[in-house]
Amino acid sequence: MGSVENDIKVQLKLNKQNSFRLDIECHLPIQGVTAIFGPSGSGKTTFLRCMAGLERPEVGNINVAGECWQSSELFLPAYQRAIGYVFQEASLFEHLSAQGNLQFALNRAADPISDLFFDEIIDLLGLKKLLNRYPNELSGGERQRVAIARALLIQPQILLMDEPLASLDQSRREEIIPYLSKLRKTLSIPILYVTHSIDEIVQFADYILVLEEGRQMAEGPVSDVLSRSDLSAFSGYNTGCLWEGKVVERSEDWHLAKIECFSDVFLWVKDTGVEVGETLRVRILARDVSLTLSEDNSTSILNKLPAKVADVTDDQDVGMVLVQLDCESGSLTARITKRSANELGISVGANVFAQVKSVALVC
Amino acid sequence: MFSAADWSAIALTFRLALTVTIVLLILGTPIAWWLARTRSYWRGPVGAVVALPLVLPPTVLGFYMLIAMGPNGPVGQLTQTLGIGLLPFSFWGLVIASVFYSLPFVVQPIQNAFESLGERPLEVAATLRCGPWETFFCVVVPLAKPGFLTAAILGFAHTVGEFGVVLMIGGNIPNETRVVSVQIYDYVEALEYGRAHSLSLAMILFAFVVLLGVYGIRRNAKTSSFWKAR
Structure with a gap:
């Protein structure tokens, strides 16, 4: 207190x-x-x-x-x-x-x-x-x-x-x-x-x-x-997490900015005219996160983060599960189908790569 | 066009209407505020009493006021003990009677203006550190300005136009209670139609201009130019 x-x-x-x-x-x-x-x-x-x-x-x-x-x-x-x-x-x-x-x-x-x-x-x-x-x-x-x-x-x-x-x-x-x-x-x-x-x-x-x-x-x-999935307002379709990061690099050719959210956890986001050193807030929705077992370099997705499965819970939608991930000191949630979770053998402790399809830059 | 007696009647009428309007604005504002905001059971009865002069013949009102202000009436006894004497057939007797008679014409426009403000401006004022009195004078009064203007004009004009109450309470004393409407009545009784015409036409013109003003206020109050032209 x-x-x-x-x-x-x-x-x-x-x-x-x-x-x-x-x-x-x-x-x-x-x-x-x-x-x-x-x-x-x-x-x-x-x-x-x-x-x-x-x-x-x-x-x-x-x-x-x-x-x-x-x-x-x-x-x-x-x-x-x-x-x-x-x-x-x-x-x-x-x-x-x-x-x-x-x-x-x-x-x-x-x-x-x-x-x-x-x-x-x-x-x-x-x-x-x-x-x-x-x-x-x-x-x-x-x-x-x-x-x-x-x-x-x-x-x-x-x-x-x-x-x-x-x-x-x-x-x-x-x-x-x-x-x-x-x-x-x-x-x-x-x-x-x-x-x-x-x-x-x-x-x-x-x-x-x-x-x-x-x-x-x-x-x-x-x-x-x-990031609490037990609250109905933030669960299901809206489940996601909020990260904050510092801009460490700008790539003007590609209109992208690189931000460091946790030590050695980097995200590429759209460059909206930010300055290096500025703190940004990003929201990553669980529905925008998919999982692969190994790092996939043949994909259009820029942000691939190594992570460890911390928990797997049922979603409101019976066909979906929410996978809680530990990503260095941050946590991340992925919302994937039950079938994929089963086929990939996702279970607590498994090492995976989280592919972030899109990062909503909020400010 | 007007004789000396006409001018004296016009001046008296103007003085009476102005006095009554000022008294009514002071008296009518708190009544209007209470009627606009109260949730009391008494809202209906009080509102009805205020509106009575709209439907009663002026003679009824005048009759009871004559009795109340007379030597044996409660108001009359009070004024006598206070050493003011008796009010009927005096200018101030007319003022009091006219205040009652014109009350709804002043209270209702102000009450409507207060009601249409709603709660919000009062709450905004409170969050800007205005106490109740400051809120009333710095926010409510300026926002209700069209209502006050309408009320003042209607109160004034209605007092100018009254006849029955004047006759019951005031009689027909030059310079004291002989207002324009009574003067016209006298001319007609004496068959002096020419003189009656000029005063009557002046009254018509006055009434028309006044009402034009009231409608102008109502229309303008809805546009920003009304506030800009302060």
Whole structure:
């Protein structure tokens, strides 16, 4: 357990009229991006609203970095909590321009904000050209970027984001994702990020809280939780693992970059203009991993990793099995047919080569 | 075109309408806020009472107010003990009666504006460190501006246009309670149709311009130019 000052302690119990219940007790880190993940109706938005003080649970204990926001004797209203909140859909004040909306936050920020920080935020979210526009002259994505800037300018201790991309269509989403990645890399502010999208988790999140029907199913670092096949959200078709690696080489002729994930475990990925030395995150889905008994050089597949079989489990699909592999200090999962597993004689302890058909580069 | 008596009636009408509008905006706003946000059982009954002047003949309202403000009525006894004297047949008696009579015209547009805001702007304001009062004045009021404008215009115009209540409560005292509508009535009774015409036409013109303004606000409030033209 971390020191008292360095985490968020939450205990919530809430019963709503329509038989919805929330019953959560968790410790979240107060750094990086913590994803609150679950299907719709799992209580993740309610959880966030309780954190913000917008909803009042019957039983609630919230401690943020040693400061009590709610206990049996105390309930800090939302306006006294050091939060920034980004709502799911447009939430800009219609009567104010983008600039006016930002000024609204500036006027109420805990400490005066330096012009430098203001310019940094404007730059980070690409708002320079939008400042004089009114909300109904902005696209959904632009509005959301202004809303994020506004939430940052209030200088919150934590930034709460409730599915900020959910109300946007795919192309708008792709337009905003780079801004969020930059935000995560540039600013040190901790973020609680509600989402039902695994893609968003693998791109931004460091830590994850998984909710289902108002209860927590799992909690932990993203790379650990995402490779758990016992969680229905991440099993079957979506089973995979998350690796992080440092770019060690770029091959400009082939538009490829080589990253070192663990000592002596290298992956070739698409070069998206990365720099040598930069850390990248990749997601390798079990369905994209196939197995051979010896290193096959007559294949189009670039990434072939020596590995040892650690476990073989049944998949949700009766014809498939999940093979857990140890690959140096990393673990990898392959999803192959039962028949192949049988014919290749895959069993615990066997040495194999994992062929990675494709590597999804997430950031 | 207008005689000195006409001008005095017009000035009085304007003074009455302005006073009533200001009183109603101050009084009607909290009522509208409560009606828009409460989940209390009393919402229905209170809303109905506020709307009563829409359907009642002004004479009914005027009759009961005359009794209440009269020497034996509860309001009358109160004003007498306070040393204000009696309200009927005075300017302030007219103001009070008109406030009741025009109440729905002010409360309902403001209430509609509050209701159409929904919960979201209030929550956003709370996450931007606004306490309840600051939220109301910095977010709710500016966002409900079209509602307030409509309410002020309708309240003003409706007070200008009232007749029955004035006659019951105020009578016909020059410079005190003789407003334009009463003046017109007097002219018609005296068969001075020419004078009645000029005042009546002025009223029609006024009413038309006012309603044009209200519809303009309703249309513009939906576009960004409305907010830009501040």
